[in-house]
Amino acid sequence: MAKVLSGAGLRGQVAGKTALSTVGVSGSGLTYLGYDVKDLADKCEFEEVAHLILKGHLPNQQELTSYKAKLKSLRSLPEALKEVLERIPADAHPMDVLRTGCSMLGNLEGEADFSQQQEVTDRMLALFPSIICYWYRFSHDGVRIETATDDNSIGGHFLHMLTGEKPNELHEKVMHVSLILYAEHEFNASTFTARVCASTLSDMHSCITGAIGSLRGPLHGGANEAAMDMIEKFTSADHAEAEMMGMLERKEKIMGFGHAVYADSDPRNEIIKTWSEKLAADVGDTVLYPVSVRCEEVMWREKKLFCNADFFHASAYNFMAIPTKLFTPIFVMSRLTGWAAHVMEQRSDNRIIRPSAEYTGEDLRPVPTMAERG
Numbered sequence: 032m033a034k035v036l037s038g039a040g041l042r043g044q045v046a047g048k049t050a051l052s053t054v055g056v057s058g059s060g061l062t063y064l065g066y067d068v069k070d071l072a073d074k075c076e077f078e079e080v081a082h083l084i085l086k087g088h089l090p091n092q093q094e095l096t097s098y099k100a101k102l103k104s105l106r107s108l109p110e111a112l113k114e115v116l117e118r119i120p121a122d123a124h125p126m127d128v129l130r131t132g133c134s135m136l137g138n139l140e141g142e143a144d145f146s147q148q149q150e151v152t153d154r155m156l157a158l159f160p161s162i163i164c165y166w167y168r169f170s171h172d173g174v175r176i177e178t179a180t181d182d183n184s185i186g187g188h189f190l191h192m193l194t195g196e197k198p199n200e201l202h203e204k205v206m207h208v209s210l211i212l213y214a215e216h217e218f219n220a221s222t223f224t225a226r227v228c229a230s231t232l233s234d235m236h237s238c239i240t241g242a243i244g245s246l247r248g249p250l251h252g253g254a255n256e257a258a259m260d261m262i263e264k265f266t267s268a269d270h271a272e273a274e275m276m277g278m279l280e281r282k283e284k285i286m287g288f289g290h291a292v293y294a295d296s297d298p299r300n301e302i303i304k305t306w307s308e309k310l311a312a313d314v315g316d317t318v319l320y321p322v323s324v325r326c327e328e329v330m331w332r333e334k335k336l337f338c339n340a341d342f343f344h345a346s347a348y349n350f351m352a353i354p355t356k357l358f359t360p361i362f363v364m365s366r367l368t369g370w371a372a373h374v375m376e377q378r379s380d381n382r383i384i385r386p387s388a389e390y391t392g393e394d395l396r397p398v399p400t401m402a403e404r405g
């Protein structure tokens with residue numbers, strides 16, 4: 032069933048063209064350059080999907096090997112960026128750290144002209160996990176980690192830096208799946224932010240910095256952290272149901288549910304849910320996964336609201352012992368590919384994005400003198 036899209040928030044209005052993805056088109060769910068996200072999550076590594084989104088085609092073996100080697104070679108943080116990260120306090124939000132890290136990188140290794148757009152994007156793709164983990168480990172553990180590891184994947188690199196140990200196969204696989212699911216999603220709020228910025232002919236780091244700010248909010252990427260904050264308070268499925276019923280009665284928003292475009296399901300949910308279930312079995316969980324399933328059942332039964340991509344990401348990341356405040360930064364590590372591809376697409380056929388507003392203010396009036404202002 033297609034959702035009727037209209038009303039505030041530019042809902043349902045075509046704001047530009049894209050060849051990168053389709054969202055909620057009947058029968059296809061979510062596609063990246065014509066490939067079903069389910070197929071991609073099943074058969075690909077994240078680096079293959081990053082190559083697809085950024086370079087326009089799935090890499091052959093030789094292209095993949097050389098792309099991974101290139102990304103591996105770009106993992107070292109510039110000294111000046113390390114200095115900045117070391118000054119950010121431990122109680123900062125890692126999304127703010129990433130926003131600053133991205134912006135600082137733009138000062139140190141800026142995009143001189145658009146011919147560098149692929150290069151600066153690859154550098155960010157390689158470096159964002161390093162930025163997050165360098166700051167996290169320094170501010171929380173007092174350790175200056177080496178970010179230039181030989182890990183074979185972006186997700187593996189991230190987990191290795193975070194824990195100090197190479198991840199097992201299951202965790203590395205889940206990171207591939209998660210990063211693939213989060214990579215691209217048409218004109219969502221953060222991508223639209225990036226495109227608006229690109230439409231002024233601004234540089235790539237400015238576009239990505241703005242997009243990080245948009246993704247941070249709990250109505251968008253921040254929902255995976257907000258969902259975790261909620262479910263970790265529930266001690267059993269029955270407790271979850273009672274609390275959820277109360278929240279619905281009080282008309283509270285429940286994070287990780289609903290979607291601006293999808294009508295009755297988010298195709299990414301069943302995929303990450305399956306992996307969350309596998310991780311639950313792996314760690315012997317008997318609470319968080321059943322709690323999450325009950326939340327899903329209650330929301331559907333009571334409101335016909337379904338889990339979006341964020342909801343089961345919360346339990347999946349938790350089972351991998353990833354701290355909650357790093358959930359949305361992982362989304363950034365992935366969505367960077369979609370953002371940058373949209374910036375490039377906007378640049379290739381650009382007109383400044385400048386919609387109109389319906390004026391609801393005062394009629395024309397004279398400026399009163401000071402004495403007249405009361």
Ligand SMILES: CC(=O)SCCNC(=O)CCNC(=O)[C@H](O)C(C)(C)COP(=O)(O)OP(=O)(O)OC[C@H]1O[C@@H](n2cnc3c(N)ncnc32)[C@H](O)[C@@H]1OP(=O)(O)O
Nearest residue numbers: 249250251252254283284285286287288289290291339340
């Ligand atoms: C990766 C992502 O960014 S996915 C989105 C992540 N965000 C969240 O999970 C936050 C929670 N969800 C929401 O706030 C919303 O569903 C959004 C922001 C995703 C979409 O917003 P909209 O397009 O305005 O939602 P939609 O038009 O479908 O809402 C219909 C009704 O359901 C309600 N509703 C929608 N989602 C929820 C929810 N999660 N909890 C409670 N009620 C909800 C709305 O308040 C609205 O009620 P109303 O008609 O009485 O005002």
Ligand SMILES: O=C([O-])CC(=O)C(=O)O
Nearest residue numbers: 215216218219220291340
């Ligand atoms: O499309 C949206 O509005 C939000 C979303 O699911 C995403 O960005 O992945």
